[in-house]
Amino acid sequence: MDFSLSPAQLELQQRTRRFIADEVIPMERDPRQDGHGPHEALRRDLVEKARAAGLLTPHASPELGGLGLSHIDKAIVFEEAGYSPLGPVALNIHAPDEGNIHLMEVVATHAQKERWLRPLVQGHIRSCFCMTEPAPGSGSDPSMLQTTAVRDGDHYVINGLKWFITGATGASFAIIMARMEDGSATMFLSDMDVDGIVIERQIDALDSCFTGGHGVVRFTNVRVPASDVLGQIGEGFRYAQVRLAPARLTHCMRWQGQARRAHDVATAYARSRHAFGKPLIEHEGVGFMLADNDMDLHSARLAIWHCAWVLDQGHKGRHESSLTKVLCSEAQWRVVDRAVQVLGASGVSDETIVARIFKDIRAFRVYDGPSEVHRWSMANRLSRGTGHG
Known part of the structure; x- marks a missing residue:
């Protein structure tokens, strides 16, 4: 490379x-x-x-x-x-628009692209991706999908409850994942202002970086024309992987910038703030934390570039995206956590941007699959002798 x-x-x-x-x-x-x-x-x-x-x-x-x-x-x-x-x-x-744009460019029909994708790309509207459900529905295990879609003439009727749907409040349309009568999954496109879609509430979360926050969305007898099926009937889980592998990687890219920002703020502070007769950065306890930050940022960026290279070669990159997501989310978290420690009172208050980044980035170890699920997936590959390398 x-x-x-x-x-x-x-x-x-x-x-x-x-x-x-x-x-x-x-x-x-x-x-x-x-x-x-x-x-x-x-x-x-x-x-x-x-x-x-x-x-x-x-x-x-x-x-x-x-x-x-x-x-x-x-x-x-x-x-x-x-x-x-x-x-x-x-x-x-x-997120979620970036991933939705990628998915729709690959899967949507020309009519669907003109109706929903083009204004989304132009920034005139927002979207949401409705897959996650409260227990006992789908979360890390998508096979537990509870939301249903039943054929009724030229329409499908959707019923179910989704939660932690990022950007739902204010979104113009949704991509809805629902279970078919044969147990397969299908994605549907729907405007958010149709009868039967209700945003019941917004969830208070650590992060505050997503327009529209995270909502609980109920679907009650929502009628979706057959022409608004996204892709093919029964291919929802496959399309989810088309979306999720690149989306995991772009999360890593964006939060790499936030981790670098936190590190830069902490480093500038450590250079200018004096204690015990010299700048903080000259004390090993502080200087070593910043050195560890530099190494974590470097290793995370290398992982991102390697996974990006794999995807650019036309490979699916599912294993690489899992590995990169875990490596980056944990390395970037360590960087921001150390930055808070170096900054002291400035790091746990709104005196700098770092406290805001700290709250945002903690959720990254959960979003798009928690680290434990990705480790489990990687361990399964290792057990079959098909691990990385």
């Missing part, structure tokens, strides 16, 4: 870095955000800034208005965007 950036990649990296520094970071204390994420008005303002900078939805295909980035290119741009919690919102590369 060649880790040097091409002139085009370097230009894109620097352009994204300048945009985040000049346009996004100054808005981090904008009052139009709360515990459930940036408000829609703030999102729209950020999106317009990215549109003017030519950086909006860069991972989408050029036919839809994006830059058609490869996975390696995304690793560069998404890390830079993630340097601010608002960066992914501005570039329209945040």
Whole structure:
């Protein structure tokens, strides 16, 4: 692998870095955000800034208005965007829309793309992905899916309860995973304002970086035309893997930027703050923590680039994305945790951005499969003699 950036990649990296520094970071204390994420008005303002900078939805295909980035290119741009919690919102590369865009480009019909995907890519609307359910429904084990879809003439009737649905509040449409009568799963597209879809409440969570927060969504006799099936009947679980492997990796990319931001803040503080006659960074207890941060950031970035390279070669990358997700989520967590420790009181308050990053990044070890599930999957491969390497 060649880790040097091409002139085009370097230009894109620097352009994204300048945009985040000049346009996004100054808005981090904008009052139009709360515990459930940036408000829609703030999102729209950020999106317009990215549109003017030519950086909006860069991972989408050029036919839809994006830059058609490869996975390696995304690793560069998404890390830079993630340097601010608002960066992914501005570039329209945040979850769940980023993963939904990728899935729909692969699976959706032309009519579905024109109706839902194009305005999503243009940043005019948001979407949500409705798969996770409260117990006894599907979570880490998707085979426990309880939401049902029953054929009724030219429609399917959907009933069920979903929870922790990121971005549900304010979303224009949903991708809904439901179980068919034969036990298979299918994905459906539906506007969110149709009869039978109710957002029962928002869940208070640690993180506050997703527009729309996390909602509990009930589907009661929701009628979806057969033309709004996403892909083929019975292929829902397969399509979920089409979405999830790249989505796990892009989570790693975005949070790499946030971890780097926390490290930079802590390092600058340790250089300027004195105790016991010298800067904090000259005390081994602090300097060694920052050195460990540097190593964790380096290993995480290498893992991201390797997985991106695998996907760019046309491989499914399911094993690599599991490995990378665990490695990065835990390494990045350690980086931010150490940054909090170095900063002391400034790290556990809103005096710096680090406390906000700390709360956001803790959830990464749970989202898109907790570390334990990915370890279990990797252990199963090892038991069959098909592990990494």
